[in-house]
Amino acid sequence: MSTRRTRVAVIGAGAVGTMAAAAAHDAGHHVVLYARRRPPRLVIERDDTHRHLDIPVIVDPADAQPADWILLTTKAQDTRSAAKAWFDRLLDPHTTVVALQNGVDHHERLQPLMPTATGLVPALVMIAAEVLAPGHVLHRFGGTITVPDTHAGTRFARLLGGSDITVETTADFHTAAWRKLLINAAANPITAVTTQRMGVLQNPSVRHLARALLDEVRAVGVATGAHLTDNDIRHTFHLYDGMAPDDGTSMLYDRLAGRTTEHELITGAVVRLGDTHHVPVPLNRAVLALLRGADHK
Structure with a gap:
């Protein structure tokens, strides 16, 4: 054998x-x-x-x-x-x-x-x-x-x-993937644009923006068939608050290292699928423009 x-x-x-x-x-x-x-x-x-x-x-x-x-x-x-x-x-x-x-x-x-x-x-x-x-x-x-x-x-x-x-x-990988996207869709772009670590999300105005971004993401996810609720957004913030202020995100690490970030697969996906399902995502669209600008060579 x-x-x-x-x-x-x-x-x-x-x-x-x-x-x-x-x-x-x-x-x-x-x-x-x-x-x-x-x-x-x-x-x-x-x-x-x-x-x-x-x-x-x-x-x-x-x-x-x-x-x-x-x-x-x-x-x-x-x-x-x-x-x-x-x-x-x-x-x-x-x-x-x-x-x-x-x-x-x-x-x-x-x-x-x-x-x-x-x-x-x-x-x-x-x-x-x-x-x-x-x-x-x-x-x-x-x-x-x-x-x-x-x-x-x-x-x-x-x-x-x-x-x-x-x-x-x-058994519901589609919903699980959108829950993971929720985790990525606020912390990753915000840390990448500001070049700050997770402590930046304790700023009240930044936290308000993060919540608004996630509201848009949830609406798009629901339109695609994901079973997302407000509890998923609360869970996302619970994860954020459990991280140390000097923790970072993958997009921040790439930005600091001068590498291309995953903005098209994260924020870009929200914008594209929002357009496909006729869900307005003005804040994610604005953040995507900033990320593209930051990545421009």
């Missing part, structure tokens, strides 16, 4: 990719990290401890080998370039792709880039982590991934069993 370990390819060596690679390694699998550049080391810092990871990193697609699982952890705007670089080498007829990315359009974003029969699991990541330097990740808090309650989703939950990341399944 074969004792071959499950082959897990993690695309993207950012905060989520490093955390996911460590989890798959801890679960006992053969893990390879695929990235554009090789970091000098892989380190996860948490609670004043430093864990050094012994996981191979490959930067040349010619060296890639087919995998049983692909964990795609790049920013959503980098999906097409990552797929073009790696999918031809990593995919075989039995590969399942897990999209650990923000947004509410995982299938629309990825399915055109894969063979029709390839399994796809959209995933919502609730892990607050920051890249301090290439390969050096500070894990601030959180350790949950949510996936659809499907056969492939359940298999993925088993894949990371025994690691410090918990994979939860849900």
